Amino acid sequence: MNIDTKAHSLVELKIPRRPEYLRVVRLLVSGYVSRFPAPVDMVEDIKVAVSEACNCSMRDTDPACAEGRLDISCFVEDDKLCFEIRDENATSAPDSSSDEASLGLLLIRTLMEDVEVRSEQNSGVVISMKKTITSI
Amino acid sequence: MNIDTKAHSLVELKIPRRPEYLRVVRLLVSGYVSRFPAPVDMVEDIKVAVSEACNCSMRDTDPACAEGRLDISCFVEDDKLCFEIRDENATSAPDSSSDEASLGLLLIRTLMEDVEVRSEQNSGVVISMKKTITSI
Amino acid sequence: MDLKLEVKREKDYSYVTVNGEIDLYNAHKLKEKIGQTMDGMDSPNMVLDLKDVDYIDSTGLGILIGIKRRVSENKGELALVLRSDRIHKLFEITGLINIFAIARSSEDAIARLSK
Amino acid sequence: MDLKLEVKREKDYSYVTVNGEIDLYNAHKLKEKIGQTMDGMDSPNMVLDLKDVDYIDSTGLGILIGIKRRVSENKGELALVLRSDRIHKLFEITGLINIFAIARSSEDAIARLSK
Ligand SMILES: Nc1ncnc2c1ncn2[C@@H]1O[C@H](COP(=O)(O)OP(=O)(O)O)[C@@H](O)[C@H]1O
Ligand SMILES: Nc1ncnc2c1ncn2[C@@H]1O[C@H](COP(=O)(O)OP(=O)(O)O)[C@@H](O)[C@H]1O
Numbered sequence: 001m002n003i004d005t006k007a008h009s010l011v012e013l014k015i016p017r018r019p020e021y022l023r024v025v026r027l028l029v030s031g032y033v034s035r036f037p038a039p040v041d042m043v044e045d046i047k048v049a050v051s052e053a054c055n056c057s058m059r060d061t062d063p064a065c066a067e068g069r070l071d072i073s074c075f076v077e078d079d080k081l082c083f084e085i086r087d088e089n090a091t092s093a094p095d096s097s098s099d100e101a102s103l104g105l106l107l108i109r110t111l112m113e114d115v116e117v118r119s120e121q122n123s124g125v126v127i128s129m130k131k132t133i134t135s136i
Numbered sequence: 137m138n139i140d141t142k143a144h145s146l147v148e149l150k151i152p153r154r155p156e157y158l159r160v161v162r163l164l165v166s167g168y169v170s171r172f173p174a175p176v177d178m179v180e181d182i183k184v185a186v187s188e189a190c191n192c193s194m195r196d197t198d199p200a201c202a203e204g205r206l207d208i209s210c211f212v213e214d215d216k217l218c219f220e221i222r223d224e225n226a227t228s229a230p231d232s233s234s235d236e237a238s239l240g241l242l243l244i245r246t247l248m249e250d251v252e253v254r255s256e257q258n259s260g261v262v263i264s265m266k267k268t269i270t271s272i
Numbered sequence: 273m274d275l276k277l278e279v280k281r282e283k284d285y286s287y288v289t290v291n292g293e294i295d296l297y298n299a300h301k302l303k304e305k306i307g308q309t310m311d312g313m314d315s316p317n318m319v320l321d322l323k324d325v326d327y328i329d330s331t332g333l334g335i336l337i338g339i340k341r342r343v344s345e346n347k348g349e350l351a352l353v354l355r356s357d358r359i360h361k362l363f364e365i366t367g368l369i370n371i372f373a374i375a376r377s378s379e380d381a382i383a384r385l386s387k
Numbered sequence: 388m389d390l391k392l393e394v395k396r397e398k399d400y401s402y403v404t405v406n407g408e409i410d411l412y413n414a415h416k417l418k419e420k421i422g423q424t425m426d427g428m429d430s431p432n433m434v435l436d437l438k439d440v441d442y443i444d445s446t447g448l449g450i451l452i453g454i455k456r457r458v459s460e461n462k463g464e465l466a467l468v469l470r471s472d473r474i475h476k477l478f479e480i481t482g483l484i485n486i487f488a489i490a491r492s493s494e495d496a497i498a499r500l501s502k
Pocket of ligand 1: 037
């Protein structure tokens with residue numbers, strides 16, 4: 001399969017901001033990445049990192065946000081697979097005070113490249129991350 | 137897991153309108169349905185039907201639409217799992233003149249309930265289908 | 273799970289084993305490869321072994337219909353090996369069960385050809 | 388792939404086998420069940436067999452840290468059985484490899500307790 005432009009490769013998933021949808025996210029991401037085709041270890045690294053990015057906003061149990069939605073975008077840019085996890089209801093960067101939260105962020109930063117956490121006015125918080133494509 | 141309202145259960149996937157994304161659709165749909173938890177045969181029926189609904193618009197090779205996107209929505213309403221496949225670029229109902237296309241529509245109509253094909257002004261063609269949830 | 277194809281040529285038939293998923297994405301590959309196989313066949317008879325096919329869609333079914341047609345034009349016989357209940361169900365719904373000679377094992381399928 | 392837990396109580400330790408995926412969705416179940424197990428234990432020692440765990444996230448790792456803490460408070464020893472390279476990698480990245488006694492087999496893990 002050709003490595004493609006963003007428009008040709010963009011897959012977007014919107015889910016309720018609830019942990020029972022984590023497995024669906026992981027299935028989608030594995031399917032997306034293995035298509036390139038990518039080595040199993042790369043598929044697994046990305047699965048862990050995207051799932052942890054979802055955890056960041058699902059762990060926050062502020063009841064006012066419990067009904068929110070999470071947007072996960074996957075696309076290709078240059079020779080990188082890019083992932084953005086957007087929580088429209090979040091107003092601040094993920095809290096990293098608990099063991100779990102800091103382990104989660106550590107996993108994301110170690111497994112992925114170009115990790116960024118951005119608060120965007122009126123559109124919540126985005127965690128973005130990339131991974132250079134290494135074909136099998 | 138509780139059988140839930142539409143807002144609580146809505147999962148939306150947007151993909152390029154290209155056959156290399158069919159497998160990602162099937163993975164997502166299997167993950168979504170097996171969560172309820174549903175019997176394996178029900179998971180498989182829905183996987184086939186949703187994949188065929190995508191085929192309907194991916195098969196149409198009008199080059200003007202080759203860049204389009206497909207929206208797949210999954211949600212729960214009453215005791216039914218509901219699926220909508222929307223092709224925003226389509227202007228007419230799926231063609232059923234070839235062997236393949238008519239087999240595809242036959243599979244959808246046999247495996248699912250309340251199958252509808254609607255042309256919506258300015259928002260393309262939607263294939264919607266439901267399946268009564270039978271838990272294992 | 274990608275589509276894989278293996279062809280064995282026997283004196284009285286070709287034995288084609290297909291593996292993986294057959295859908296709109298890759299069904300054209302199946303069509304091409306089987307077309308090439310038929311061009312080089314000594315005998316017009318064919319067994320198409322689908323017991324390791326996990327998934328088949330309408331495009332794949334359509335291609336099987338085309339293969340059946342070509343084999344018949346060449347005065348050959350075609351037998352399918354099917355084992356999965358799921359795929360059998362799709363053949364029932366579409367009525368293809370009445371068009372194809374379907375066996376549950378290779379031996380059965382080969383036996384059906386030589387009748 | 389749902390989370391499954393099995394507990395065997397021996398005289399000198401409890402042997403807890405976990406199966407499936409441990410994530411934010413179900414990690415609280417693991418925590419509760421292990422809590423209950425510890426309440427009824429004769430010996431404070433525990434083997435936690437994770438060799439059939441396919442996936443673990445930061446929530447699961449956090450819960451392992453909590454279990455380790457409780458076992459230590461009770462003056463017990465905890466040993467983990469890990470076999471998957473993937474899960475080992477997560478223990479390496481997070482430095483947890485230095486905190487836990489990790490074995491590749493049940494026998495090894497049990498041997499580590501009795502030292
Ligand atoms: N039916 C399918 N639908 C979607 N993706 C597929 C399908 N079959 C294979 N793939 C994916 O496409 C990639 C390339 O597969 P391959 O069979 O080698 O096809 P190609 O000849 O197009 O490179 C693989 O990563 C595989 O996972
Ligand atoms: N980690 C997970 N993430 C998402 N869904 C899960 C997870 N574990 C189990 N499920 C799904 O939730 C459903 C119920 O699983 P189960 O383990 O019986 O949990 P519960 O006690 O919540 O009913 C199953 O269909 C299963 O596929």
